[in-house]
Amino acid sequence: MTQGSDSGRRSDARLDPSAAKPPATTGIGHDILLALARSKPELVAAAIESSPVNITIADLSSPDMPLAYVNSAFTRTTGYSIDEVIGRNCRFLQGPDTDPAAVDLLRDAIKTETEVEVEFVNYKKDGTAFINALKMAPVHDPHGRLISFVGIQNDVTEERERARLDVERQRMEALGQMAGGVAHQLNNLLQPIVTLTALHRPDMPADNMGPDFDTVLESARQAAGVVEDVLAFSRRKEPTFETLSVAETVLKNVEFIRTLLPKSIFVHVSIKPEINNVYTNIDATLFSQALANLLINSSQAMDEAGQIFVEVAFDDGDWIHVSVVDEGPGIPQEIRSRVLEPFFSTRLEEGGTGLGLSVVYGIVNRHGGKISITGAGNERRGRGCCITLSLPAVQEQKP
Ligand SMILES: Cc1cc2nc3c(=O)[nH]c(=O)nc-3n(C[C@H](O)[C@H](O)[C@H](O)COP(=O)(O)O)c2cc1C
Ligand SMILES: Nc1ncnc2c1ncn2[C@@H]1O[C@H](COP(=O)(O)OP(=O)(O)OP(=O)(O)O)[C@@H](O)[C@H]1O
Numbered sequence: 001m002t003q004g005s006d007s008g009r010r011s012d013a014r015l016d017p018s019a020a021k022p023p024a025t026t027g028i029g030h031d032i033l034l035a036l037a038r039s040k041p042e043l044v045a046a047a048i049e050s051s052p053v054n055i056t057i058a059d060l061s062s063p064d065m066p067l068a069y070v071n072s073a074f075t076r077t078t079g080y081s082i083d084e085v086i087g088r089n090c091r092f093l094q095g096p097d098t099d100p101a102a103v104d105l106l107r108d109a110i111k112t113e114t115e116v117e118v119e120f121v122n123y124k125k126d127g128t129a130f131i132n133a134l135k136m137a138p139v140h141d142p143h144g145r146l147i148s149f150v151g152i153q154n155d156v157t158e159e160r161e162r163a164r165l166d167v168e169r170q171r172m173e174a175l176g177q178m179a180g181g182v183a184h185q186l187n188n189l190l191q192p193i194v195t196l197t198a199l200h201r202p203d204m205p206a207d208n209m210g211p212d213f214d215t216v217l218e219s220a221r222q223a224a225g226v227v228e229d230v231l232a233f234s235r236r237k238e239p240t241f242e243t244l245s246v247a248e249t250v251l252k253n254v255e256f257i258r259t260l261l262p263k264s265i266f267v268h269v270s271i272k273p274e275i276n277n278v279y280t281n282i283d284a285t286l287f288s289q290a291l292a293n294l295l296i297n298s299s300q301a302m303d304e305a306g307q308i309f310v311e312v313a314f315d316d317g318d319w320i321h322v323s324v325v326d327e328g329p330g331i332p333q334e335i336r337s338r339v340l341e342p343f344f345s346t347r348l349e350e351g352g353t354g355l356g357l358s359v360v361y362g363i364v365n366r367h368g369g370k371i372s373i374t375g376a377g378n379e380r381r382g383r384g385c386c387i388t389l390s391l392p393a394v395q396e397q398k399p
């Protein structure tokens, strides 16, 4: 790597626009702009400083290429002050989830003095991870000598998360349509089996065909239960909404669901005071089913001994959040996007069908709500899985 003898000074990088090498395709417009930039270096420096994207310039006079300049967007978005970053190599933004392959690309680009674009995980000063879309390019003087590197950083975390959720929603929608179609057909076929077997059961002799009929009836009823759950996931059942107090509904339901759980499971309910007068449109039966599925999952994840925390909170007026938190192992990141799918289960051997969370997903969807899963080692340190159902608050006072 060549290094300009006077290249590393911060003032050079900050104020001297001639440091920028004209691109190969120099047009008239660009020449004019460059001339303007040369005649008004303060304007260029001020523009870089005010840029809404992060801009960093490295100091080539030092072997480790520390930062010589960062603009205010960089300090604002990363949480580091100028003093904390100038003189340090930008790798301080990297951490456990930073993809080493992306870092390799950066190292190679520096070696070969080429432009590079990477998207990888970086960390803010407070430890928050963000997705950094970084473009890095060599800076040459008018003689083509390398005098610095410039980096443009963009926090694209929200965009990427939105896109990911969009893909997930479409996938679940397609899955719902397919599963719903099959379940609907099966439902039609199962109804006569259940009805006719039950109808003729009393006529069967007790010693031979009777028990066989019982087995048929029991299996058909179980199959109908599975079909019901798939229909609940695929939104084929229309809910009956009532405007209810969320606090009261949760309390009432937890009271009942508690009785279904082993005695060694303790359920704590915490309701933020601001939720008392908040109402939402709920199908009470479906909501109860969703809550029960979550509590049963938590109980199973803790091998039927431990504490479950049901927390109800209200944000700035739009959403009511009902969270179920447990002390189990949590849901590993790798399977979080799959646990809402029907028939996805890690408990198949213990008799799980993998329908519990897909039913919750379908129910929340029909309430116009959202479901989010966080886990152990997350914001609730020391606790296990946290599943939050967010429902739209319809009004603050019941009419
Ligand atoms: C101008 C410039 C900007 C950079 N910006 C970042 C950045 O935002 N995030 C990051 O993780 N690394 C960034 N890097 C890359 C690291 O500073 C370093 O070059 C990279 O980690 C490879 O080197 P290493 O293997 O010695 O760590 C930047 C490098 C330069 C020259
Ligand atoms: N509270 C939890 N803690 C840890 N893992 C969980 C928790 N809740 C769900 N999971 C994971 O999600 C998977 C899917 O859950 P889901 O309720 O859909 O199905 P299941 O519990 O396996 O079977 P079913 O509910 O049909 O009996 C589970 O198998 C488990 O791996």
Ligand SMILES: [Mg+2]
Pocket (backbone or CB within 6 Å): 293, 296, 297, 352, 355, 356, 357
């Ligand atoms: Mg379950």
